Amino acid sequence: xxxxxxxxxxxxxxxxxxxxxxxxxxxxxxxxxxxxxxxxxxxxxxxxxxxxxxxxxxxxxxxxxxxxxxxxxxxxxxxxxxxxxxxxxxxxxxxxxxxxxxxxxxxxxxxxxxxxxxxxxxxxxxxxxxxxxxxxxxxxxxxxxxxxxxxxxxxxxxxxxxxxxxxxxxxxxxxxxxxxxxxxxxxxxxxxxxxxxxxxxxxxxxxxxxxxxxxxxxxxxxxxxxxxxxxxxxxxxxxxxxxxxxxxxxxxxxxxxxxxxxxxxxxxxxxxxxxxxxxxxxxxxxxxxxxxxxxxxxxxxxxxxxxxxxxxxxxxxxxxxxxxxxxxxxxxxxxxxxxxxxxxxxxxxxxxxxxxxxxxxxxxxxxxxxxxxxxxxxxxxxxxxxxxxxxxxxxxxxxxxxxxxxxxxxxxxxxxxxxxxxxxxxxxxxxxxxxxxxxxxxxxxxxxxxxxxxxxxxxxxxxxxxxxxxxxxxxxxxxxxxxxxxxxxxxxxxxxxxxxxxxxxxxxxxxxxxxxxxx
Amino acid sequence: xxxxxxxxxxxxxxxxxxxxxxxxxxxxxxxxxxxxxxxxxxxxxxxxxxxxxxxxxxxxxxxxxxxxxxxxxxxxxxxxxxxxxxxxxxxxxxxxxxxxxxxxxxxxxxxxxxxxxxxxxxxxxxxxxxxxxxxxxxxxxxxxxxxxxxxxxxxxxxxxxxxxxxxxxxxxxxxxxxxxxxxxxxxxxxxxxxxxxxxxxxxxxxxxxxxxxxxxxxxxxxxxxxxxxxxxxxxxxxxxxxxxxxxxxxxxxxxxxxxxxxxxxxxxxxxxxxxxxxxxxxxxxxxxxxxxxxxxxxxxxxxxxxxxxxxxxxxxxxxxxxxxxxxxxxxxxxxxxxxxxxxxxxxxxxxxxxxxxxxxxxxxxxxxxxxxxxxxxxxxxxxxxxxxxxxxxxxxxxxxxxxxxxxxxxxxxxxxxxxxxxxxxxxxxxxxxxxx
Numbered sequence: 001x002x003x004x005x006x007x008x009x010x011x012x013x014x015x016x017x018x019x020x021x022x023x024x025x026x027x028x029x030x031x032x033x034x035x036x037x038x039x040x041x042x043x044x045x046x047x048x049x050x051x052x053x054x055x056x057x058x059x060x061x062x063x064x065x066x067x068x069x070x071x072x073x074x075x076x077x078x079x080x081x082x083x084x085x086x087x088x089x090x091x092x093x094x095x096x097x098x099x100x101x102x103x104x105x106x107x108x109x110x111x112x113x114x115x116x117x118x119x120x121x122x123x124x125x126x127x128x129x130x131x132x133x134x135x136x137x138x139x140x141x142x143x144x145x146x147x148x149x150x151x152x153x154x155x156x157x158x159x160x161x162x163x164x165x166x167x168x169x170x171x172x173x174x175x176x177x178x179x180x181x182x183x184x185x186x187x188x189x190x191x192x193x194x195x196x197x198x199x200x201x202x203x204x205x206x207x208x209x210x211x212x213x214x215x216x217x218x219x220x221x222x223x224x225x226x227x228x229x230x231x232x233x234x235x236x237x238x239x240x241x242x243x244x245x246x247x248x249x250x251x252x253x254x255x256x257x258x259x260x261x262x263x264x265x266x267x268x269x270x271x272x273x274x275x276x277x278x279x280x281x282x283x284x285x286x287x288x289x290x291x292x293x294x295x296x297x298x299x300x301x302x303x304x305x306x307x308x309x310x311x312x313x314x315x316x317x318x319x320x321x322x323x324x325x326x327x328x329x330x331x332x333x334x335x336x337x338x339x340x341x342x343x344x345x346x347x348x349x350x351x352x353x354x355x356x357x358x359x360x361x362x363x364x365x366x367x368x369x370x371x372x373x374x375x376x377x378x379x380x381x382x383x384x385x386x387x388x389x390x391x392x393x394x395x396x397x398x399x400x401x402x403x404x405x406x407x408x409x410x411x412x413x414x415x416x417x418x419x420x421x422x423x424x425x426x427x428x429x430x431x432x433x434x435x436x437x438x439x440x441x442x443x444x445x446x447x448x449x450x451x452x453x454x455x456x457x458x459x460x461x462x463x464x465x466x467x468x469x470x471x472x473x474x475x476x477x478x479x480x481x482x483x484x485x486x487x488x489x490x491x492x493x494x495x496x497x498x499x500x501x502x503x504x505x506x507x508x509x510x511x512x513x514x515x516x517x518x519x
Numbered sequence: 520x521x522x523x524x525x526x527x528x529x530x531x532x533x534x535x536x537x538x539x540x541x542x543x544x545x546x547x548x549x550x551x552x553x554x555x556x557x558x559x560x561x562x563x564x565x566x567x568x569x570x571x572x573x574x575x576x577x578x579x580x581x582x583x584x585x586x587x588x589x590x591x592x593x594x595x596x597x598x599x600x601x602x603x604x605x606x607x608x609x610x611x612x613x614x615x616x617x618x619x620x621x622x623x624x625x626x627x628x629x630x631x632x633x634x635x636x637x638x639x640x641x642x643x644x645x646x647x648x649x650x651x652x653x654x655x656x657x658x659x660x661x662x663x664x665x666x667x668x669x670x671x672x673x674x675x676x677x678x679x680x681x682x683x684x685x686x687x688x689x690x691x692x693x694x695x696x697x698x699x700x701x702x703x704x705x706x707x708x709x710x711x712x713x714x715x716x717x718x719x720x721x722x723x724x725x726x727x728x729x730x731x732x733x734x735x736x737x738x739x740x741x742x743x744x745x746x747x748x749x750x751x752x753x754x755x756x757x758x759x760x761x762x763x764x765x766x767x768x769x770x771x772x773x774x775x776x777x778x779x780x781x782x783x784x785x786x787x788x789x790x791x792x793x794x795x796x797x798x799x800x801x802x803x804x805x806x807x808x809x810x811x812x813x814x815x816x817x818x819x820x821x822x823x824x825x826x827x828x829x830x831x832x833x834x835x836x837x838x839x840x841x842x843x844x845x846x847x848x849x850x851x852x853x854x855x856x857x858x859x860x861x862x863x864x865x866x867x868x869x870x871x872x873x874x875x876x877x878x879x880x881x882x883x884x885x886x887x888x889x890x891x892x893x894x895x896x897x898x899x900x901x902x903x904x905x906x907x908x909x910x911x912x913x914x915x916x917x918x919x920x921x922x923x924x925x926x927x928x929x930x931x932x933x934x935x936x937x938x939x940x941x942x943x944x945x946x947x948x949x950x951x952x953x954x955x
Contacts, residue, residue: 046754223676362756401661414755416696416763417706417720423743424730431731475746482742505735514747514756 045410045518048358051469052515056080058358059349061519062308063087064140066371069468084349087141088342093177096139101129109166110249122161124383126168127390130397134370145345146176148307150398151405152300153187153219155196157398163250164398167192180300180339181291184219188287189252191244197403200243204260207236214403220290222299227267234264238271238282254280267293297334301326301344303408308348310360311409325353359518362410365393367519368422369429372511375445375466378429382440389428392421426511431504446503455483455498456490462510475513482509573856574692575891575929576803577811579682579709580792580843581668582863584819585660587877588884588912589869590827591836592647592897593620595628599904603870607827607877618828623647627897630827632836635844639888644847644854646892646952648885649899651916652865656908658879660820663864668708670919674941679712681919681938682811685926687713688934695808696765702795707813717762724775724798728767740764769807784849786842792816793842800849803857816842819863823874847888855890858929858953860921866912869904882912885921891929891954898950920947928955 051057056075060067063084075083086092102125104112115121130147137143149172157164171190175183187193194200194211202208212235217223241259244250259279264271269289271282290296305313305326316322330347337343348354363371369389372378380386390396394417400406407413433441448465452458459479463471471479476490483502484492510516593609594600601608610616612628620628621637627649629637639645655672657663666672670681686699699718701707710718721727731739744750747760778801780786786793795814802809816839826832843861847854866883888894900915907913919939923946926932935946 046756410755414759415717416759416766419756419759419763420727420729427730478742478745481745482738485738486741501734505731505739508731509739509742509746512743512746514754514760517756 045360045362046514050472052359055355057468058355059083061358062354062361063144063349065134065144065367066374066466067468068374069464072468081350084141084346087139088177088345092139093142096133096137096142099133099136101125101132105129105165105169107165109162109251112162112165113249118162119159120161122165123157124387126157126161126165127387127397128383131366131370131373131386131390135374141345142176144308145341146173148304149176149183151400151408152303153183153193154400154403154405155192155398156401158401160192160195163190163192163195166190177342178340179337180296180334180341181288183341184291185284185287187219188215188239188242188283191250191252194242194244194252195250199239202236202240202243203258204237204240207233207240207260209233209236211239212236216290218404220296220299221293222295222302225295225299230265231267234266234271235286237262237264238266238286241279242283254283291339294331294335297331297339298326300339301330301334304344304348305330305353306408307361308345309351309354310357311411312360314409321353325351329353359515361519362413363517363519364395364406364408364413365418365422366390366395366397366406368517369393369395369425371467371516372426372429375511376429376433376443376507377445378433378441378443380441385440389425393425394418394421422517423508423512427505427508430507430511434504437504445507446499449503450499452494454490455480455488455492455494458494459483459506459510462507466507466510467516469515475515479506479509482506574808574810576809576857577682577925577929578796578799578846578857578859579707579811579813580796580859580861581664581707581709581813581815582819582839582861583660583664583815583817584821584863585663585865585867585879586819586863586883587821587825587827587832587867587880588649588863588882589866590825590832591630591633591886592623592649592884593628593630594626594649594901594904595620596626597904599869603904604827605871606875607825607871609827623897626901627899630833630836630840632833633840635840635847636886639844639847640895643895644890644892645886645888645894647897648887648916648921648950648952649897650882650901650912650914651885651918651921652862652881652883652914654914654917656881658865658881660864660879665708667862667864667918670709670922670939671941677940680707680709681922682709682813683711683713683716683718684938684940685930685932685934686710686811687715688932688937692810692930693808695769696762697769697802697807698810700799700802700809700811701813702798703791703815707815710811710813717759719766721798723794724770724773724801727770740767773801773805773807775801780845780849782848782851784845786845786849787838790816790838790842792839793845796842796846797849800846803850803853821867821876822872822878823876825871825876843886843888854888858887858889858891858925860925861886862918868910869907869912870910880911881908882914885918887921887925887952893952893954898952916950917942917947920950921952923947924949924953928953931955 057067057072059080060071060075064071104121104125112118112122134143153172155164155167167190171186175186191200197211197214198208199211209232213232215235216227216231221227237260241255243253243255243258245253254277256276256279261273261275261279263273266286267289271285274282302313302316313322316326329351330344333343333347387396395406429441430443430445431437432439433443434446435442445465449458449461452461459471459476463469480488480490483498483506589600590607590609595609595611609620609628609630610618612620612622618631621631621634622628623640627647636645653663653666653672655663655666657666668680669677671677682699697719699710699716701710701718701720703722706718706720729736729739743760744764747757749757749761749764752758752761775798778797780797780800786797792814799812799814818835821832824830843859846859850857862885863883865879865881867877867880869880872878898916902913902915919942923935923939926938927946932938936944
């Protein structure tokens with residue numbers, strides 16, 4: 001094995017990803033969650049009827065990537081309470097780690113750098129590993145929470161891939177189910193974050209304010225919550241010296257020589273400057289100060305509720321039911337448990353507020369893709385084809401350039417090219433993946449469906465198999481019309497010709513149903 | 520960290536992926552032709568713009584990677600130009616060099632690959648702005664592109680593009696679903712992020728449609744329209760689905776494969792830029808309500824062996840120049856109401872590096888073509904190559920000054936603050952680049 005050059009000190013780490021940039025518009029375009037398209041009156045999600053209004057179905061639809069019959073039967077048997085505890089248990093998290101993912105995801109940073117092209121290896125491992133785990137893991141809720149924190153503490157993988165592998169393993173995944181305070185402390189001490197937000201380059205003569213600003217704006221207090229530009233400057237001074245050890249594959253170190261040892265004032269709290277290794281305690285103190293601040297609690301709770309309940313939490317009006325839920329239900333939970341993430345998740349998923357919100361969330365493109373793979377048991381045998389689908393959907397895992405993470409609310413994602421991409425990907429994982437259609441993908445969804453005798457039975461079985469629902473009359477009629485070219489009925493027999501011509505496109509159409517875009 | 524060669528590699532990767540896409544296209548329906556829908560193409564009546572006003576179209580060409588403006592337009596009278604660039608300078612038009620530049624005025628000369636531009640310049644329909652760009656000092660491709668496409672230098676909290684903000688301002692010209700198009704498969708940042716605007720991403724018009732076989736296309740569209748309730752959309756996805764099918768129906772009349780450009784215009788083959796411009800011409804002529812088209816040309820990140828006179832840049836400049844010249848020729852008289860502007864995230868270092876290449880710089884050149892342009896002039900507040908910004912050409916003309924003059928004079932926009940939110944309160948004085 002040839003010795004590898006040490007990672008060089010970055011001159012100017014790129015903060016917007018290659019992919020984001022190549023996708024021309026997306027990087028930064030909806031960066032602040034700016035909404036586009038559709039008049040406000042149209043922003044409402046569709047009403048949830050039938051199975052979608054079922055509490056257990058709704059619960060599973062939200063804590064997993066898609067509802068499978070086997071899981072629905074289990075949650076019906078043991079109840080939501082027990083099912084949730086299973087999902088939160090260390091045993092399930094451990095089970096989830098059994099998913100076969102690329103080896104690099106389990107390796108120490110130094111080992112990854114021994115690959116001939118560590119960036120390429122790590123890049124592929126990140127993308128395929130994320131999708132494999134989301135699709136397959138028994139610990140579905142854990143993976144969803146990992147995804148949430150990956151967005152909250154977003155780091156674009158571009159040019160930092162081996163670091164982001166390490167970051168995911170030793171920070172996000174390790175602390176996803178601990179306390180917010182613990183997670184926050186870990187994020188500040190990882191070089192992926194220090195590179196990404198330029199703190200690795202910060203020194204007392206020229207403090208870089210990038211990390212200090214985003215720490216308050218995005219990670220803790222939230223923008224417009226009352227901190228000042230002076231707080232940004234003071235925190236930047238506090239974190240001088242938090243950098244990478246360039247002699248040892250860039251691991252985190254505190255370098256007292258770079259540290260500004262003067263006294264600072266952060267959020268009206270004096271921070272006593274310290275020399276030598278003790279200077280690092282100033283940063284630890286500031287992180288705790290931020291973790292203690294009720295503004296942080298409310299900001300993070302708001303984001304968790306936006307992700308797991310509905311977009312109405314993105315900007316809750318004073319006096320609204322959402323504001324009341326945050327202030328009266330969740331804030332006390334945070335404060336009595338010191339921000340215990342599992343306790344907060346319990347309070348969210350067992351709330352009436354949650355129960356009343358079925359189908360209120362648009363699946364983001366990547367959610368949709370993973371759900372489609374999961375529903376159809378389709379596998380990819382070629383990495384480039386897999387990544388291409390995520391590019392088409394404008395959501396390559398870890399590919400969001402700016403530090404605010406992929407947008408969450410529906411309005412950011414509902415556009416024409418996005419819809420066409422969903423419909424195309426739906427066909428790709430069904431019709432194109434049927435044996436003999438020349439694709440590098442392979443699906444087996446068709447096998448149990450071939451025995452259905454009538455078109456009505458076929459579409460019913462398909463909906464049940466893909467996402468455990470009974471179709472509404474109108475949806476069923478539209479699917480039957482498609483399968484029979486408008487000339488048949490539910491009782492039309494399934495012929496070999498019909499299977500050849502229609503089975504693949506029909507499966508793609510079932511994945512394209514509007515009901516399946518929402519959850 | 521990995522150097523910028525990644526950037527070029529990334530562009531190449533994108534190109535190869537596009538090839539993959541084209542490969543898939545044989546599985547896809549090649550557009551949904553009008554012949555399939557004889558009864559489904561009621562031309563949508565778009566909301567009217569200003570009464571009796573001829574619609575103005577902006578074509579924004581982005582040169583990705585940081586194009587070397589000094590290889591496009593040379594300050595040929597300055598000895599520093601030649602001393603800084605032993606191998607990468609355009610020979611003076613006054614020299615006897617067979618590759619000599621094309622004289623624009625007593626100070627500047629065009630690269631000989633841009634012969635088509637020279638004709639337009641001489642005819643008065645092309646203007647050059649030099650020493651322009653985004654005033655933010657960043658030399659990061661990504662930050663610089665973002666600042667330029669959003670026209671909000673130094674401000675990352677504004678998340679919409681300048682053209683997007685313009686298109687949702689009071690200067691609305693019409694309500695077509697095809698008002699704003701980003702060519703290349705995905706929508707450019709300059710068109711994104713404004714509430715109420717739905718820019719369309721088109722790679723190839725003939726491929727914009729449902730990814731199913733010809734025999735399934737009609738049935739699939741019918742089913743999706745029914746399932747999404749596009750007749751009377753009740754939620755955000757239904758509304759977007761309606762827009763998709765409105766667009767497909769509009770494009771149904773368009774046939775790129777059989778399009779014959781006017782005036783014997785010859786678009787370069789195998790060029791992303793030429794393809795985008797050709798489709799832009801087609802859409803303008805089809806009168807489908809296009810107001811803004813964004814087209815890209817990549818691969819300008821010339822860190823080594825730039826080949827201004829005898830290699831890479833010479834050929835790449837020719838692709839750029841020939842594509843734009845073909846567009847102007849194809850449009851003919853219709854250029855009276857079309858303005859083409861070009862930009863790149865930054866220029867490159869004045870001094871060439873040890874690899875006969877050029878590192879990231881700052882100030883750059885911009886070309887503006889169209890019937891509404893006071894052409895035949897170079898607009899610059901030139902500081903000479905002795906007065907540089909950290910080794911790079913200064914930005915002496917804020918790009919937003921040019922963009923605002925375009926919007927105000929050609930479209931009649933008055934939405935200055937809305938379109939350029941961090942540019943101070945009052946519109947800047949204009950440079951006289953545009954008629955109107």
